[in-house]
Amino acid sequence: xxxxxxxxxxxxxxxxxxxxxxxxxxxxxxxxxxxxxxxxxxxxxxxxxxxxxxxxxxxxxxxxxxxxxxxxxxxxxxxxxxxxxxxxxxxxxxxxxxxxxxxxxxxxxxxxxxxxxxxxxxxxxxxxxxxxxxxxxxxxxxxxxxxxxxxxxxxxxxxxxxxxxxxxxxxxxxxxxxxxxxxxxxxxxxxxxxxxxxxxxxxxxxxxxxxxxxxxxxxxxxxxxxxxxxxxxxxxxxxxxxxxxxxxxxxxxxxxxxxxxxxxxxxxxxxxxxxxxxxxxxxxxxxxxxxxxxxxxxxxxxxxxxxxxxxxxxxxxxxxxxxxxxxxxxxxxxxxxxxxxxxxxxxxxxxxxxxxxxxxxxxxxxxxxxxxxxxxxxxxxxxxxxxxxxxxxxxxxxxxxxxxxxxxxxxxxxxxxxxxxxxxxxxxxxxxxxxxxxxxxxxxxxxxxxxxxxx
Amino acid sequence: xxxxxxxxxxxxxxxxxxxxxxxxxxxxxxxxxxxxxxxxxxxxxxxxxxxxxxxxxxxxxxxxxxxxxxxxxxxxxxxxxxxxxxxxxxxxxxxxxxxxxxxxxxxxxxxxxxxxxxxxxxxxxxxxxxxxxxxxxxxxxxxxxxxxxxxxxxxxxxxxxxxxxxxxxxxxxxxxxxxxxxxxxxxxxxxxxxxxxxxxxxxxxxxxxxxxxxxxxxxxxxxxxxxxxxxxxxxxxxxxxxxxxxxxxxxxxxxxxxxxxxxxxxxxxxxxxxxxxxxxx
Numbered sequence: 001x002x003x004x005x006x007x008x009x010x011x012x013x014x015x016x017x018x019x020x021x022x023x024x025x026x027x028x029x030x031x032x033x034x035x036x037x038x039x040x041x042x043x044x045x046x047x048x049x050x051x052x053x054x055x056x057x058x059x060x061x062x063x064x065x066x067x068x069x070x071x072x073x074x075x076x077x078x079x080x081x082x083x084x085x086x087x088x089x090x091x092x093x094x095x096x097x098x099x100x101x102x103x104x105x106x107x108x109x110x111x112x113x114x115x116x117x118x119x120x121x122x123x124x125x126x127x128x129x130x131x132x133x134x135x136x137x138x139x140x141x142x143x144x145x146x147x148x149x150x151x152x153x154x155x156x157x158x159x160x161x162x163x164x165x166x167x168x169x170x171x172x173x174x175x176x177x178x179x180x181x182x183x184x185x186x187x188x189x190x191x192x193x194x195x196x197x198x199x200x201x202x203x204x205x206x207x208x209x210x211x212x213x214x215x216x217x218x219x220x221x222x223x224x225x226x227x228x229x230x231x232x233x234x235x236x237x238x239x240x241x242x243x244x245x246x247x248x249x250x251x252x253x254x255x256x257x258x259x260x261x262x263x264x265x266x267x268x269x270x271x272x273x274x275x276x277x278x279x280x281x282x283x284x285x286x287x288x289x290x291x292x293x294x295x296x297x298x299x300x301x302x303x304x305x306x307x308x309x310x311x312x313x314x315x316x317x318x319x320x321x322x323x324x325x326x327x328x329x330x331x332x333x334x335x336x337x338x339x340x341x342x343x344x345x346x347x348x349x350x351x352x353x354x355x356x357x358x359x360x361x362x363x364x365x366x367x368x369x370x371x372x373x374x375x376x377x378x379x380x381x382x383x384x385x386x387x388x389x390x391x392x393x394x395x396x397x398x399x400x401x402x403x404x405x406x407x408x409x410x411x412x413x414x415x416x417x418x419x420x421x422x423x424x425x426x427x428x429x430x431x432x433x434x435x436x437x438x439x440x441x442x443x444x445x446x447x448x449x450x451x452x453x454x455x
Numbered sequence: 456x457x458x459x460x461x462x463x464x465x466x467x468x469x470x471x472x473x474x475x476x477x478x479x480x481x482x483x484x485x486x487x488x489x490x491x492x493x494x495x496x497x498x499x500x501x502x503x504x505x506x507x508x509x510x511x512x513x514x515x516x517x518x519x520x521x522x523x524x525x526x527x528x529x530x531x532x533x534x535x536x537x538x539x540x541x542x543x544x545x546x547x548x549x550x551x552x553x554x555x556x557x558x559x560x561x562x563x564x565x566x567x568x569x570x571x572x573x574x575x576x577x578x579x580x581x582x583x584x585x586x587x588x589x590x591x592x593x594x595x596x597x598x599x600x601x602x603x604x605x606x607x608x609x610x611x612x613x614x615x616x617x618x619x620x621x622x623x624x625x626x627x628x629x630x631x632x633x634x635x636x637x638x639x640x641x642x643x644x645x646x647x648x649x650x651x652x653x654x655x656x657x658x659x660x661x662x663x664x665x666x667x668x669x670x671x672x673x674x675x676x677x678x679x680x681x682x683x684x685x686x687x688x689x690x691x692x693x694x695x696x697x698x699x700x701x702x703x704x705x706x707x708x709x710x711x712x713x714x715x716x717x718x719x720x721x722x723x724x725x726x727x728x729x730x731x732x733x734x735x736x
Contacts, residue, residue, distance in 0.1 A: 168499075206478070210544060211542065233674050234677040243680055243706055252678045266721050268498075269497050269721055271717035345706070
């Protein structure tokens with residue numbers, strides 16, 4: 001059996017000095033070789049692993065016939081963001097995990113093929129776009145992956161979709177969170193423009209809850225509302241010294257660099273500190289993105305502290321490999337207990353402690369336990385905390401009768417409808433954690449919104 | 456795009472602008488803030504709402520030129536537009552009858568205190584407003600504040616207007632004279648701290664309105680975190696008003712200086728590019 005075709009990448013020593021894309025993408029020859037490996041299963045297990053139920057063998061077959069246009073049409077039936085998904089979906093835990101060839105560790109590189117189909121057709125004009133409009137207005141709150149997927153699904157069924165965004169640009173976490181070297185803004189803009197061409201309207205600088213309320217939207221004639229406001233409030237570790245200068249939460253660091261383009265300061269107005277010896281705390285994709293961004297801003301060393309072992313890191317394997325190739329040092333089984341500052345209030349060191357993992361608890365997770373007397377000091381001039389986020393409280397606290405759980409996640413029934421009739425929710429605000437889970441919820445919610453409006 | 460309906464220089468390097476933003480005007484309340492961004496390369500800058508005109512659909516902002524963005528904004532004229540204007544952000548001031556309400560403002564803080572006392576006056580509070588400035592020519596909005604205050608008092612460092620000294624000196628006199636129910640302070644951190652220190656000893660409820668460094672202003676980034684009662688809070692969603700007696704002032708003050716050097720670089724480059732170079736070699 002032929003082997004999986006590897007995604008070609010740029011040399012780590014070169015790529016760590018700029019923000020250009022790490023993965024180059026398949027050539028046509030590579031695409032054909034990979035597509036040929038697909039067994040075209042009669043009962044494709046891969047589709048069962050896909051949150052948005054893409055006809056995977058279908059689009060791969062088109063690619064194999066070297067018909068990328070036909071392939072993208074198959075993809076477009078189920079997703080509005082193929083170029084994004086092909087890049088940032090954790091396929092290894094989704095479709096590719098279910099591929100029958102995975103038994104031999106040689107699953108089809110579905111994500112790479114999806115990306116190929118999207119990239120080579122990126123500049124094609126959308127033909128045959130002839131949707132019968134039904135003039136039913138739907139409001140989507142938040143222009144991140146959940147909102148765009150839900151809105152895109154409804155748009156393709158003829159609904160009049162308006163997306164409200166609180167920031168000055170669209171895309172949510174795809175723009176402010178995921179760095180350029182993983183998802184170029186240009187690629188994101190192409191997908192957003194396709195949605196605009198299909199008729200999706202975007203209203204920026206509008207914080208629903210404050211600028212106007214959910215009730216106002218109903219009064220403006222929207223028949224259903226999808227809340228996809230994403231995560232908010234970053235989690236801080238509650239340790240001494242966590243508010244010292246040059247201790248960033250990952251969201252702030254990434255928003256500055258990605259959304260405000262502070263890597264290009266002073267050409268752009270928003271500054272960011274460029275640390276020399278950077279310590280990143282956390283083991284998720286956001287931690288990897290932060291560490292790799294710090295190295296691109298010129299850090300001499302970047303240490304990533306994680307309290308469990310590497311196999312327990314939530315970050316994708318590919319991101320971990322890329323990070324290590326670029327010189328990020330993983331300091332595992334270690335946690336910070338204190339941040340130490342200089343007389344001017346700037347961080348100068350992190351006090352850490354070594355930990356060991358306990359036997360698995362009821363949930364099966366092994367918990368870190370500090371080892372007495374293992375404390376040591378790591379010198380640093382910048383710390384980035386990537387410890388996760390709590391749901392954004394603004395809209396939920398300002399929308400009467402919208403029920404949430406104790407943590408602030410919006411409560412939904414099995415159709416993603418909230419405690420308010422006609423108001424649905426999805427993505428991080430209901431407890432999702434990844435781009436693809438957000439998209440899956442958006443997709444399901446769109447179906448249920450149509451059902452709700454037509455029943 | 457958001458149009459500048461009116462622009463006025465109301466003090467030395469202090470400008471008042473009315474921005475056309477009808478949706479914000481409809482929902483904004485005293486004590487809240489907005490974030491503006493002038494153009495694509497611009498930064499997001501928070502400013503407290505200084506006034507609202509629902510009929511005109513405008514939001515009033517008042518700012519002092521201190522950095523690149525405020526300088527750039529001050530150079531725009533009536534009829535020009537800015538790229539982004541979002542709000543209202545943060546919790547509004549709680550408007551109710553407190554009794555004797557003393558509002559203390561330093562410098563351009565006078566602009567921020569104006570809508571707050573205006574609303575509080577309407578519900579029957581006795582308003583004593585204390586304005587502090589380095590000297591007389593830096594005092595703004597005297598007439599407008601007079602209209603909404605039962606008493607309007609001044610302190611200047613050089614004694615050119617009102618009492619020679621600090622706002623706290625005036626506040627001390629007020630507290631001696633009558634029973635104060637609430638003190639509200641807005642302005643530079645040393646001033647808010649001094650006011651809070653003074654009232655703490657006398658157990659007078661004190662509200663301060665904070666203006667830490669912000670980025671998105673919607674509770675996403677954590678830049679504006681401040682320690683209140685030994686807990687990390689976010690000024691943009693939990694504030695901007697907090698109990699003045701519970702703030703870790705030193706930390707807040709250090710955090711405000713975070714980008715001082717870079718902010719100066721930005722301002723210097725902008726100022727340099729503004730200069731006419733036709734006659735230089």
